[in-house]
Amino acid sequence: MIKAENISKSYDSIKALDHVTTEIKKGSIFGLIGSNGAGKSTFLRLLAGIYRPDEGEIFIDGENVYENENLKSRLFYISDDQFYFPTGNMKDMADYLERIYPRFVYEKFTSLAQMFHLDINRKMSTFSKGMQKQAHIILALAAQPDYLFCDETFDGLDPVMRQAVKRLLADAVAESQMTPIIASHNLRELEDICDHVGLLHQGGIIFEREIDDLRLGIHKIQCAFATPKEAKDFASLDVISHHNRGSLATLIVRGDGAKTEEVIKDMSPLYYELLPLTLEEIFITEMEVLGYDIETLIY
Amino acid sequence: MITIDYKDRKPIYEQLIDNVKELVVKGVLKRDDQLPSVRQLATNLAINPNTIQKAYTELERQGVIYSLKGRGSFVASNIIDLREQQVAELNQTLAKLLAELFHLGVSKEQIITVVETIYREEQTS
Numbered sequence: 001m002i003k004a005e006n007i008s009k010s011y012d013s014i015k016a017l018d019h020v021t022t023e024i025k026k027g028s029i030f031g032l033i034g035s036n037g038a039g040k041s042t043f044l045r046l047l048a049g050i051y052r053p054d055e056g057e058i059f060i061d062g063e064n065v066y067e068n069e070n071l072k073s074r075l076f077y078i079s080d081d082q083f084y085f086p087t088g089n090m091k092d093m094a095d096y097l098e099r100i101y102p103r104f105v106y107e108k109f110t111s112l113a114q115m116f117h118l119d120i121n122r123k124m125s126t127f128s129k130g131m132q133k134q135a136h137i138i139l140a141l142a143a144q145p146d147y148l149f150c151d152e153t154f155d156g157l158d159p160v161m162r163q164a165v166k167r168l169l170a171d172a173v174a175e176s177q178m179t180p181i182i183a184s185h186n187l188r189e190l191e192d193i194c195d196h197v198g199l200l201h202q203g204g205i206i207f208e209r210e211i212d213d214l215r216l217g218i219h220k221i222q223c224a225f226a227t228p229k230e231a232k233d234f235a236s237l238d239v240i241s242h243h244n245r246g247s248l249a250t251l252i253v254r255g256d257g258a259k260t261e262e263v264i265k266d267m268s269p270l271y272y273e274l275l276p277l278t279l280e281e282i283f284i285t286e287m288e289v290l291g292y293d294i295e296t297l298i299y
Numbered sequence: 300m301i302t303i304d305y306k307d308r309k310p311i312y313e314q315l316i317d318n319v320k321e322l323v324v325k326g327v328l329k330r331d332d333q334l335p336s337v338r339q340l341a342t343n344l345a346i347n348p349n350t351i352q353k354a355y356t357e358l359e360r361q362g363v364i365y366s367l368k369g370r371g372s373f374v375a376s377n378i379i380d381l382r383e384q385q386v387a388e389l390n391q392t393l394a395k396l397l398a399e400l401f402h403l404g405v406s407k408e409q410i411i412t413v414v415e416t417i418y419r420e421e422q423t424s
Contacts, residue, residue, distance in 0.1 A: 027349065028349060029347050098365060163345050166345035170341035170342050170344075170345055170346060170348055171341065171342045173341070173348050174342070174348035175338060190301070191305075192305060192311060192346050192347075193345070193346060193347055195347050195349045211310075212310045212353075215310050216310065270402075275308055276308045276309065277308075279306060283421050
């Protein structure tokens with residue numbers, strides 16, 4: 001289990017993380033979402049023990065991660081700009097990692113490389129960006145860490161590769177209870193593979209929840225009434241946003257779906273439809289509430 | 300056999316539950332048939348094993364499947380309940396549609412004609 005207690009991290013005058021407290025259970029797949037510059041990469045680097053927090057502490061399986069070699073041999077961090085030896089190939093990386101990760105399985109490395117059609121003797125500097133990402137995913141899986149930190153790892157992979165990587169991750173989670181933490185902007189990607197998501201904004205965690213609860217706890221309702229309704233008519237609901245277009249009203253409402261449906265039904269609409277939100281819509285809605293509004297960005 | 304529609308707004312675990320139930324009601328999965336293991340299904344569908352475990356736990360709670368420790372999950376025997384449940388759900392949908400037709404001014408007789416035509420056609424085919 002990962003426990004972050006009240007961590008803060010600044011770069012000179014820029015506050016990247018501001019008193020973040022969160023818990024990530026073992027064996028879950030955690031999606032880290034957030035606006036650009038929200039502090040996602042900083043958070044991952046702190047978890048990986050690369051940075052020391054200015055304030056607060058991070059515990060992984062009860063141990064402090066910073067400068068903890070023993071613990072770090074069970075963590076793998078795939079950075080946004082991956083490291084490789086300037087003139088080295090994948091084999092050199094594997095030889096190097098094998099010494100750091102006691103559970104590194106060389107056969108797994110070679111068989112995965114073959115599966116992904118990557119030449120382990122070719123200089124990594126001649127790989128395309130997507131291939132370099134693939135290479136690091138392969139190395140990470142061969143290292144068999146307990147915790148895998150992926151910084152936008154899926155972005156930049158082609159659809160076939162993404163699906164293949166997701167399968168490999170699902171398998172690793174089922175087989176060895178690996179805990180992947182995936183930072184991404186691509187919410188559709190996270191939606192089907194993650195079971196928990198955390199939303200970071202301006203250095204703080206806005207919420208951290210199980211994805212199904214999240215999706216079932218917020219609904220979009222489209223409804224039409226014989227006489228137009230105003231915002232106060234929906235006062236008994238926890239309305240986040242409300243738009244009227246003619247007689248058609250579109251609402252986004254927090255709370256239990258069945259209860260919401262009942263309230264709407266009692267108002268005898270001509271027509272109504274209740275839809276769970278996609279993760280992308282939840283993200284946009286929550287960000288709007290925080291004043292990070294698309295409308296204000298575009299105009 | 301079990302598929303996920305990523306465009307569907309329903310959560311994946313609900314889709315899994317509905318999917319398995321449908322296969323059972325349609326007789327594709329029969330009593331005591333073994334379901335794919337969590338790991339197998341997770342790898343095949345490229346989705347989170349925890350989500351599949353959640354769906355299986357719910358299916359077990361609803362009595363659709365049972366699990367044997369170390370051997371996997373199997374289809375339970377009381378499939379009749381499941382059929383009744385589906386009939387009830389469809390009746391609800393039907394009620395909704397009938398109410399809509401009523402508000403559109405469609406008469407009872409017109410609907411009965413439609414019902415009779417459909418039943419006649421289904422019986423002969």
